[in-house]
Amino acid sequence: MKQKYAITVDDLTVAYNYKPVLWDIDLAIPESVLMCIVGPNGAGKSTLIKAILGIIKPIAGTVSIFGKSYKQQRSLVAYVPQKGSVDWDFPTTALDVVMMGTYGSLGWIKRPGQKEKKASLEALEKVGMLPFKNRQISQLSGGQQQRIFLARALVQNASIYFMDEPFQGVDATTEKAIINILKELRKAGKTVVVVHHDLQTVPEYFDWVTFLNVKKIATGPVKDIFNDDNLTKTYGINYKVSVQE
Amino acid sequence: MNSAQITIQIIVALVAVACAIPGTFLVLRKMSLISDAISHSILLGIVIGFFIVGDTSSPLLIVLAAFAGIVTVFLVEFIQKTGLVKEDTAIGLVFPALFSIGVILIAKNANDVHLDIDSVMVGDLSLAPFDPLLINCTEGIADSCINLGPKAIWVIGTILVITLVLLFAFFKELKVSTFDAGLAAALGFSPVIMHYGLMTVSSITIVGAFDAVGPILVVALMIAPAATAYLFTKDLKKMLVLACFFGVFSAISGYWLAHLLDASISGSMTTVLAILFLLVYEPIITSIVIGLATTTSVIFYQYYQQLLTETGFAQFALSEKISRVFAEFVLLDYVTIMLVGGVCAVLLIYILPKRGVIYGYYKVRQQKTEIMLLVFLLHIRNHTEESERHVKHLNEHINWQRLRSDSVVELALKNNMITVDNDIISLTEKGEEFTEKAIDYIITNKDTEIEEMKDDFFLFRG
Numbered sequence: 001m002k003q004k005y006a007i008t009v010d011d012l013t014v015a016y017n018y019k020p021v022l023w024d025i026d027l028a029i030p031e032s033v034l035m036c037i038v039g040p041n042g043a044g045k046s047t048l049i050k051a052i053l054g055i056i057k058p059i060a061g062t063v064s065i066f067g068k069s070y071k072q073q074r075s076l077v078a079y080v081p082q083k084g085s086v087d088w089d090f091p092t093t094a095l096d097v098v099m100m101g102t103y104g105s106l107g108w109i110k111r112p113g114q115k116e117k118k119a120s121l122e123a124l125e126k127v128g129m130l131p132f133k134n135r136q137i138s139q140l141s142g143g144q145q146q147r148i149f150l151a152r153a154l155v156q157n158a159s160i161y162f163m164d165e166p167f168q169g170v171d172a173t174t175e176k177a178i179i180n181i182l183k184e185l186r187k188a189g190k191t192v193v194v195v196h197h198d199l200q201t202v203p204e205y206f207d208w209v210t211f212l213n214v215k216k217i218a219t220g221p222v223k224d225i226f227n228d229d230n231l232t233k234t235y236g237i238n239y240k241v242s243v244q245e
Numbered sequence: 246m247n248s249a250q251i252t253i254q255i256i257v258a259l260v261a262v263a264c265a266i267p268g269t270f271l272v273l274r275k276m277s278l279i280s281d282a283i284s285h286s287i288l289l290g291i292v293i294g295f296f297i298v299g300d301t302s303s304p305l306l307i308v309l310a311a312f313a314g315i316v317t318v319f320l321v322e323f324i325q326k327t328g329l330v331k332e333d334t335a336i337g338l339v340f341p342a343l344f345s346i347g348v349i350l351i352a353k354n355a356n357d358v359h360l361d362i363d364s365v366m367v368g369d370l371s372l373a374p375f376d377p378l379l380i381n382c383t384e385g386i387a388d389s390c391i392n393l394g395p396k397a398i399w400v401i402g403t404i405l406v407i408t409l410v411l412l413f414a415f416f417k418e419l420k421v422s423t424f425d426a427g428l429a430a431a432l433g434f435s436p437v438i439m440h441y442g443l444m445t446v447s448s449i450t451i452v453g454a455f456d457a458v459g460p461i462l463v464v465a466l467m468i469a470p471a472a473t474a475y476l477f478t479k480d481l482k483k484m485l486v487l488a489c490f491f492g493v494f495s496a497i498s499g500y501w502l503a504h505l506l507d508a509s510i511s512g513s514m515t516t517v518l519a520i521l522f523l524l525v526y527e528p529i530i531t532s533i534v535i536g537l538a539t540t541t542s543v544i545f546y547q548y549y550q551q552l553l554t555e556t557g558f559a560q561f562a563l564s565e566k567i568s569r570v571f572a573e574f575v576l577l578d579y580v581t582i583m584l585v586g587g588v589c590a591v592l593l594i595y596i597l598p599k600r601g602v603i604y605g606y607y608k609v610r611q612q613k614t615e616i617m618l619l620v621f622l623l624h625i626r627n628h629t630e631e632s633e634r635h636v637k638h639l640n641e642h643i644n645w646q647r648l649r650s651d652s653v654v655e656l657a658l659k660n661n662m663i664t665v666d667n668d669i670i671s672l673t674e675k676g677e678e679f680t681e682k683a684i685d686y687i688i689t690n691k692d693t694e695i696e697e698m699k700d701d702f703f704l705f706r707g
């Protein structure tokens with residue numbers, strides 16, 4: 001127990017309508033890693049993140065963030081939900097969505113001011129979306145919407161980032177841009193947890209991986225555990241990826 | 246207009262605004278149906294309240310009715326959470342049940358008192374001005390009360406004030422929990438609290454408005470203006486303002502329509518709401534349909550009149566009635582027309598700020614400030630000596646008024662283009678890059694490109 005963990009999950013079980021979708025998950029994610037969660041559709045990846053963030057109440061188990069409960073550490077955590085989980089026809093602008101990232105530090109009732117606006121604009125600039133700041137969000141492309149979400153997480157200025165499929169429907173350039181930002185975050189000592197589907201890019205992008213399919217299959221450094229054996233266990237079929245060293 | 250007419254219009258305008266605010270969030274949360282459910286199941290609360298106090302005007306009735314609304318929401322969610330049925334089905338299961346229990350209770354126990362379904366369900370606006378709020382009554386002495394004016398205004402007014410206060414206080418929480426409940430939860434703004442808060446406000450509004458305008462109009466006033474506004478704008482604040490405007494507009498014009506056609510007030514208002522929505526949604530087709538429908542009915546009616554005249558049964562000529570309608574419409578009341586016109590003008594300026602004179606002026610000023618900024622950045626870039634880069638002496642060196650140099654420095658700071666250290670200004674990397682590019686464009690005579698480049702660099706415009 002010497003090592004300092006950013007996130008520890010003990011015996012976590014989550015159910016929807018009394019049907020468990022996550023069984024007895026144990027995880028210990030070290031500080032300052034760029035980790036991906038892989039698993040088939042419906043494996044419970046999004047649910048795991050939501051349970052860690054207290055969005056869904058687990059029926060058993062505990063979660064701690066730097067040794068304390070999520071509620072106490074809320075300000076240290078930023079979250080990018082799966083893109084499809086919100087209504088992009090909502091009447092608001094890109095800048096406004098990014099500003100929502102500042103609401104947590106403001107607390108109840110207080111309104112965002114110039115300081116929050118500036119931070120949000122800087123985040124937009126960082127993801128290359130500044131020219132679109134006043135665009136209505138339904139008029140953004142899928143990749144642009146994803147960048148907006150990323151900017152919203154950046155503006156939270158957290159220690160741990162959770163991102164649910166940030167590469168969903170983005171082109172190669174955007175994917176590179178996003179991964180560079182994530183790598184920068186890790187370099188700055190942040191912990192980044194990403195739900196990821198493209199297995200080919202795992203070794204190139206991430207240094208830590210968790211295999212999940214209702215149960216936890218494996219978790220650890222990519223170079224040690226990202227192999228055909230674990231992939232087959234997770235995806236059920238005989239999986240073959242060529243892992244380049 | 247007589248004073249009763251004015252009172253009714255004030256009441257419907259207040260109701261419209263009070264409904265439009267929660268209605269906007271219901272529409273955005275795709276929960277329009279729940280307002281329908283609440284508006285019916287509150288009957289049960291009213292009936293139970295009546296049995297407890299034996300009086301239809303007790304405030305307890307309002308409390309219990311609002312509570313019945315919350316219970317509806319809770320039951321709907323409970324059934325939905327079992328995962329056996331979808332939300333709309335759950336709504337369909339809950340409110341008819343609660344409503345029918347209310348109806349049965351009335352039928353069984355309250356036949357002899359004034360609590361018939363008609364008066365509960367339709368609401369009577371034309372009586373509202375004559376139902377005053379009386380206080381300080383001394384028992385046994387007639388006319389000893391202080392008359393505070395129509396009760397409906399007090400009830401709706403109070404609800405509206407509370408709604409507005411809550412809206413201003415919790416605007417950002419409402420927005421984030423409506424747009425992205427997951428993020429709201431992660432940030433610590435419990436979506437459950439926001440949800441039930443909104444439901445409580447909706448229930449209380451429905452209950453308060455219900456007495457005056459009846460449940461159908463309440464639901465129409467909650468949903469239709471917001472749905473119309475949603476088609477109009479992509480900005481939540483504007484959507485709220487527009488929803489209120491559409492609500493008030495339909496309510497008042499519906500009132501006059503009813504007055505002129507001698508029809509039901511609630512019915513006319515609902516009709517106007519529907520037409521307004523259709524006009525925005527599908528303007529051309531709706532206009533054609535309305536035009537055709539009016540023409541056909543006029544032709545038909547005139548033919549009918551002619552028949553009647555020929556057979557000697559004419560009661561009144563339609564053309565006379567129509568011309569009266571138009572005359573009254575035009576002469577309505579110039580105060581009202583000016584008011585409506587004023588509101589329309591303000592709204593137009595508000596909705597269309599990117600066009601027109603005011604925006605043009607604003608744009609020119611903005612460009613001017615930004616050119617100043619560029620001049621200033623060039624100056625800093627070209628001078629290494631500290632005296633030239635001192636905040637306090639800037640105005641002397643570039644020959645600007647104090648005020649202007651201050652505002653330019655501020656703009657540069659806001660955009661992270663400079664840093665100030667010991668009152669000495671230096672360019673940041675970003676400032677360097679911006680200036681360099683701008684010079685390039687100026688040198689190569691591509692000034693227009695600068696405008697586009699600004700989008701990439703400016704966090705805040707001048």
Ligand SMILES: Nc1ncnc2c1ncn2[C@@H]1O[C@H](COP(=O)(O)OP(=O)(O)OP(=O)(O)O)[C@@H](O)[C@H]1O
Pocket residue numbers: 016017021039040041042043044045046047048082
């Ligand atoms: N709100 C809900 N109610 C009931 N069941 C749900 C709910 N959300 C998710 N589920 C179920 O829980 C399981 C896990 O869902 P989850 O969204 O966590 O999967 P995922 O691994 O993120 O999948 P994907 O790769 O498709 O995003 C699925 O079987 C899903 O059907």
Ligand SMILES: [Mg+2]
Pocket residue numbers: 045046047082164
């Ligand atoms: Mg998912």
